[in-house]
Amino acid sequence: EVQLVESGGGLVQPGGSLRLSCAASGFTFSSYAMNWARQAPGKGLEWVSGISGSGITTYYADSVKGRFTISRDNSKSTLYLQMNSLRAEDTAVYYCAKSTTVVPDWFDPWGQGTLVTVSS
């Protein structure tokens, strides 16, 4: 069974940093692209970033470009999102999701999400 489990969320002050992790199991991790998406409280879904299976190619939403960095460790089947210069508007549940290619056609499955709260 394919499983994605996010961790690393929490409360951080504006301007601070946080690193999210997504542990994958049940599939050959290095063969698939991976993505982060988020959902602010009471709002819709927003795609954040994607990375190819090799880790060479990455894409970012304009809202996080220059502040967030996506990476992966294929030896550990783990996806990461390094978030710097955090703002109040980054408060959201962050989900990781698997896609077949780095230019995704769909996301399946999704993890259960981890909550990031940016507040003083």
Added chain:
Amino acid sequence: QSVLTQPPSVSAAPGQKVTFSCSGSISNIGNNYVSWYQQLPGTAPKLLIYDNNQRPSGIPDRFSGSKSGTSATLGITGLRTGDEADYYCGSWDSSLSAWVFGGGTKLTVL
């Protein structure tokens, strides 16, 4: 303001059929695949339709998808109270080099 446009809400009675619209442009829906996601209250999104009209294994044939030009539609027949959820469309946007979601449509089964 989402790149893909969805109505905020739809409602229908149990057993009825409902459709969800998703409107985009040539740079997203017009030239790329559309997928649809169901998000039940308090849970993570779940893939319902991929490649415009394909159902993943385990998704009943009550759910269907279609695409025409720069718009896509999700249909649900035989509505059940358990279908009450938020439904999102999504597609790659070749101009933005980014994935875009619609704002989501909340389904109420009366």
